Amino acid sequence: xxxxxxxxxxxxxxxxxxxxxxxDALPPTERLKISEIFYSLQGEALxxxxxxxxxxxxxxxxxxxYCDTAYAFHGGQWLSFDxxxxxxxQHGARYVCVTGGEPLxxxxxASLMVRLCDAGFEVSVETSGAYDISGxxxxxxxxxxxxxxxxxxxxxxxxxxxxxxxxxxQVKFVICSRDDYLWAKGIVKEYExxxxxxxxFSPSFEQQDPTELANWVLKDRLPVRLQLQLHKLxxxxxxxx
Numbered sequence: 001x002x003x004x005x006x007x008x009x010x011x012x013x014x015x016x017x018x019x020x021x022x023x024d025a026l027p028p029t030e031r032l033k034i035s036e037i038f039y040s041l042q043g044e045a046l047x048x049x050x051x052x053x054x055x056x057x058x059x060x061x062x063x064x065x066y067c068d069t070a071y072a073f074h075g076g077q078w079l080s081f082d083x084x085x086x087x088x089x090q091h092g093a094r095y096v097c098v099t100g101g102e103p104l105x106x107x108x109x110a111s112l113m114v115r116l117c118d119a120g121f122e123v124s125v126e127t128s129g130a131y132d133i134s135g136x137x138x139x140x141x142x143x144x145x146x147x148x149x150x151x152x153x154x155x156x157x158x159x160x161x162x163x164x165x166x167x168x169x170q171v172k173f174v175i176c177s178r179d180d181y182l183w184a185k186g187i188v189k190e191y192e193x194x195x196x197x198x199x200x201f202s203p204s205f206e207q208q209d210p211t212e213l214a215n216w217v218l219k220d221r222l223p224v225r226l227q228l229q230l231h232k233l234x235x236x237x238x239x240x241x
Contacts (some may be wrong), residue, residue: 023078030081032108033058035072035101037084038240039091043231045124045143045170046198052095053088057109060101062128064151066174066204071239072101081108081115088116096121104131113140130156134164142169144197148183150176150204162191169197172227176204181216194223202227205237 023031035056042052056069058076079087088096096116103109104127116123117139124141127133130153133142144161147153151174165171171193173184184201193199201217201224203210214226235241 026078026080029108029111031078032081032084032106032112033076034079034084035069035076036240037087039093040231040241041234042095042097043229043234043241044202044227045126045172045200047095047124048227048230050095051091051093052097053091053093055084055088055096055098055112057098057100057103057106059105060128061105062102062130062147062153062156064128064147064153064174066151066176066207068205068237069099069101069239081112084112085115085119088121089119094122095124097124097126099126102128102130104133110136113137128153128156129161130158132158133161138166142166143172144169145172145174146184146187148173148176148180150174150180162193162196165193165196167197170200171197172200172202174202174204175208175213177208178216180208181213185220185222188222188224199224200227201225202229205229205232 035058037053037055039053042048042050056072058072058074060073098109098113103125113123113125114137117137123139124143126143127145129144129146133144136142147157175181175184188194188199201213203213210228217224217226231241
């Protein structure tokens with residue numbers, strides 16, 4: 001379900017002056033710009049296959065060459081925390097994934113996730129790794145990218161985040177090539193990531209052959225999990241799934 005489908009026309013913003021007015025009418029510390037809210041199966045990470053509500057925030061300062069959510073860079077609608085919670089609750093799911101874009105680029109994101117945890121949901125956040133994760137509520141599962149050279153955004157990695165990882169967290173590498181694989185293999189070893197979090201290797205969709213990546217992982221006996229994007233296998237590469 002997208003944010004535009006929410007059943008509250010008086011609380012959803014449109015373009016221009018009306019959009020600004022409606023944004024200003026929402027509590028400043030309890031509002032976020034939302035690209036979409038939808039119910040699907042989790043396609044990645046350790047809860048892959050579980051029914052999940054996704055809250056996708058608008059905006060991202062990174063431009064990874066393989067990005068599959070560029071539609072979330074702009075647009076979206078300003079919603080209050082109460083409106084977001086109401087949209088999430090109607091699906092009756094246990095899991096909520098806060099994603100983007102880059103969700104942590106909006107400063108109120110952390111407070112929304114606290115509200116979701118307080119409401120009894122199991123909450124994860126998908127983040128690029130470019131923002132500080134240390135202050136996030138300990139109930140939140142942090143699925144953090146480490147950007148490979150092939151992403152075009154390696155320089156945005158916030159290496160200090162590694163020291164704040166917990167066993168409940170997950171570190172994801174999107175592998176675009178053999179060079180990316182060798183780079184990621186080196187990072188896993190250098191930072192001893194297997195002792196800090198679950199490590200995920202994901203082949204860049206239609207760029208890195210997944211079978212080839214699986215064979216590399218097995219040959220090198222890496223302490224990582226190979227993951228495929230289940231939602232794309234089921235429904236294709238499109239929004240809202």
